[in-house]
Amino acid sequence: MDENVSxxxxxxxxxxxxxxxxxxRLFARAREARRxxxxxxxxxKG
Amino acid sequence: xDVAARGLGKATSRSGERAxxxxxxxxxxxxxxxxxxxxxxxxxxxxxxxxxxxxxxxxWLAYLSFFVVFVSSVAYLKTRRIRWDRIAAASxxxxxxxTALAIVLGALWGKPIWGTWWTWDPxxxxxxxxxxxxxxxxxxxxxxxxxxxxxxxxxxxxIVGFVDVPIVHLSVVWWRSLHxxxxxxxxxxxxxxxSMLAALLVGVVAFTLVYxxxxxxxxxxxxxEERAVREALSPQVGELEEADA
Numbered sequence: 001m002d003e004n005v006s007x008x009x010x011x012x013x014x015x016x017x018x019x020x021x022x023x024x025r026l027f028a029r030a031r032e033a034r035r036x037x038x039x040x041x042x043x044x045k046g
Numbered sequence: 047x048d049v050a051a052r053g054l055g056k057a058t059s060r061s062g063e064r065a066x067x068x069x070x071x072x073x074x075x076x077x078x079x080x081x082x083x084x085x086x087x088x089x090x091x092x093x094x095x096x097x098x099x100x101x102x103x104x105x106w107l108a109y110l111s112f113f114v115v116f117v118s119s120v121a122y123l124k125t126r127r128i129r130w131d132r133i134a135a136a137s138x139x140x141x142x143x144x145t146a147l148a149i150v151l152g153a154l155w156g157k158p159i160w161g162t163w164w165t166w167d168p169x170x171x172x173x174x175x176x177x178x179x180x181x182x183x184x185x186x187x188x189x190x191x192x193x194x195x196x197x198x199x200x201x202x203x204x205i206v207g208f209v210d211v212p213i214v215h216l217s218v219v220w221w222r223s224l225h226x227x228x229x230x231x232x233x234x235x236x237x238x239x240x241s242m243l244a245a246l247l248v249g250v251v252a253f254t255l256v257y258x259x260x261x262x263x264x265x266x267x268x269x270x271e272e273r274a275v276r277e278a279l280s281p282q283v284g285e286l287e288e289a290d291a
Contacts, residue, residue, distance in 0.1 A: 002087070002092045002093035002094070004092060004093055004094035004158040005093050005094075007094050007097065007154045007155070007157065007158055008082075008093055008094055008096045008097055010154055011097045011100055011101070011150075011151050011154045011155070012078070012082070012100065014147070014150055014151070014154075015100045015104070015147060015151070018143060018146075018147050019143075019147075019256060019260075022140075022143055022260065023259075023260070023263065026260070026263045026264055026267050027263070029267045029270075029271070030263070030266060030267045030270050033267065033270035033271040033273070033274045034270050034274075036274040036277075036278075037270065037273045037274040037276075037277045037278075040274070040277040040278050041277050044277075044280070
């Protein structure tokens with residue numbers, strides 16, 4: 001096997017982690033912002 | 047501009063977002079199969095050349111992201127509609143991700159082929175400058191509190207900063223560079239084997255779909271974060287109005 005395959009594996013793994021991680025981070029930010037807005041709105045009403 | 051805004055509105059609906067997510071995932075799987083299984087290894091570089099199928103699309107998507115920042119910044123300064131500022135902010139954040147990815151993937155490719163992770167070559171140096179420019183863009187957005195001033199300053203950086211994109215692209219032509227010349231956009235047509243070209247083009251399409259999906263997600267996050275700030279500020283605004291009365 002080509003001795004440089006590890007660089008290819010590392011590149012594809014880093015790409016998957018970077019893009020997948022950013023998607024998960026955006027989901028977490030959306031959840032946090034919605035929860036924060038709902039909490040403040042509920043406190044004001046209550 | 048209105049047609050583009052309507053199209054963006056459809057794409058950023060929840061069903062549009064889900065459809066884009068599925069399309070991006072399918073395209074990424076097809077792209078990975080073509081680039082890792084179907085395309086042959088390079089005659090000179092061997093297996094490590096397969097990094098081209100992620101490195102080049104990442105770099106192209108960085109260009110596209112910053113082009114969107116540029117167009118949205120011009121549109122904001124012309125119309126003063128905050129929607130354009132939101133699009134520019136979202137695209138800049140994603141562009142920074144793709145630029146950093148292109149640099150890391152280039153380093154991984156450079157180590158076995160050039161014998162070094164990094165060198166102050168014109169292409170690498172101008173790309174590092176591109177990353178710093180858009181880091182500054184994002185930093186300004188965090189530092190300035192006033193929304194209209196923030197949008198105005200960011201738009202100016204988004205327009206001026208875009209000047210570096212053609213410099214990055216043409217750096218291998220203008221200066222003596224270790225980095226290879228353009229493979230696709232060159233006089234006389236592309237210079238690679240058909241199956242490699244197909245894998246590369248599918249990679250660019252897959253990354254473009256990923257960019258579109260990330261944009262829809264990031265725009266939704268932006269709207270939700272603005273709503274959270276509005277909700278947090280609205281009682282204070284009410285108190286101020288009562289005090290004034």
